[in-house]
Amino acid sequence: MxxxxxxxxxxxxxxxxxxxxxxxxxxxxxxxxxxxxxxxxxxxxxxxxxxxxxxxxxxxxxxxxxxxxxxxxxxxxxxxxxxxxxxxxxxxxxxVTPKAPASWSxxxxxxxxxxxxxxxxxxxxxxxxxxxxxxxxxFKEYRTNLSTGERTVNDFTPQKEDFEHSQTFDGDVEIVKVKxxxxxxxxxxxxxxxxxxxxxxxxxxxxxxxxxxxxxxxxxxxxxxxxxxxxxxxxxxxxxxxxxxxxxxxxxxxxxxxxx
Incomplete structure (x- = not known):
């Protein structure tokens, strides 16, 4: 050692x-x-x-x-x-400074x-x-229609201070809330x-x-x-x-x- x-x-x-x-x-x-x-x-x-x-x-x-x-x-x-x-x-x-091949970097x-x-x-x-x-x-809330691929985005204000992110579904719509x-x-x-x-x-x-x-x-x-x-x-x-x-x-x- x-x-x-x-x-x-x-x-x-x-x-x-x-x-x-x-x-x-x-x-x-x-x-x-x-x-x-x-x-x-x-x-x-x-x-x-x-x-x-x-x-x-x-x-x-x-x-x-x-x-x-x-x-x-x-x-x-x-x-x-x-x-x-x-x-x-x-x-x-x-x-006297020697002539060295060293680069500037x-x-x-x-x-x-x-x-x-x-x-x-x-x-x-x-x-x-x-x-x-x-x-x-x-925070942002993203709503993605899984059938068409269309996505909308809106600002999101969480009700809990310790909220980080979430992923839920409403039918064919994926709802993601994230920082x-x-x-x-x-x-x-x-x-x-x-x-x-x-x-x-x-x-x-x-x-x-x-x-x-x-x-x-x-x-x-x-x-x-x-x-x-x-x-x-x-x-x-x-x-x-x-x-x-x-x-x-x-x-x-x-x-x-x-x-x-």
Whole structure:
């Protein structure tokens, strides 16, 4: 046990933890983007609200969610510890800056990570916390005719304070009453300041993943000449381009729609 503790307290151990937690968070981004793309469904928020309800009421998902929160904190703490240790190892800067092949993103991972951590705090406070623990999020009632597929939507005010959601049937009509996170998202994305913060965070995410994804594989030793181009391709195009663009498109599109 002492040897295991010593290993994870070493610089290599900290880097291994950073790599494993980073890859886990990268996988989460794919799932999270897929769910958030439901915002583009033209159904008055039905798909997205049902998705949000599923995430917060399905026990296995809630367990994974708390694991995710712990992973974010661990990743941030170990990043801070590594940064402090690196600075202590070289407290005085070089008289002449060496010409290193390191990219801008690799030399500024601390800054990029700090921006992302601040964004996560703001993002979760505005959506997750208000959705789960406050009464600032309203409700919607969706009535869907199962025979024709036609759906109507109206605001709904529950009589009980602890009401979360319900599903009932009136003949061929399905009646779903659920928290309306979609409207909260639309309201936030109609504010220029929030859109700017979101886009800046996604730029930081792009550069963070551009270096972090490939670096994680190198730290774990999962690098081979045959597979390195594949890792670089996925790290660059999927994680550093497609995913950040997908997330950034949401506030931009909703902001433009709010101007109409």
């Amino acid at each position: 002492s040897e295991l503790k010593q290993t994870f307290n070493s610089s290599l151990g900290k880097k291994l933890i950073m790599a494993l937690t980073g890859l886990f968070l990268s996988l989460f981004l794919i799932v999270h983007l897929g769910g958030n793309l439901l915002l583009f469904s033209n159904d008055n928020g039905y798909s997205f609200n049902m998705y949000a309800n599923f995430l917060t009421h399905f026990p296995p998902i809630e367990v994974i969610a708390w694991l995710l929160y712990a992973t974010i904190i661990i990743h941030a703490i170990y990043a801070l510890l590594l940064t402090i240790k690196n600075r202590q190892a070289r407290p005085v800067g070089y008289a 690799s030399k500024n991972m601390g800054l990029l990570g700090s921006i992302l951590f601040l964004f996560i705090v703001i993002h979760m406070g505005d959506f997750w916390y208000k959705y789960k623990y406050t009464h600032s999020v309203g 309306d996170l979609h409207t909260k998202v639309a309201e936030s994305f109609s504010m220029p300041v929030y859109v700017i913060i979101y886009v800046i965070a996604m730029i930081a995410l792009s550069y963070h993943l551009l270096h972090g994804f490939q670096s994680a594989f190198r730290t774990l030793g999962w690098v081979h000449r045959k597979y390195l181009p594949i890792i670089q391709f996925i790290g660059t195009w999927l994680f550093a381009v497609i995913i950040p663009l997908g997330f950034a498109a949401m506030p931009i599109v909703y902001f433009i729609q709010s101007l109409k």
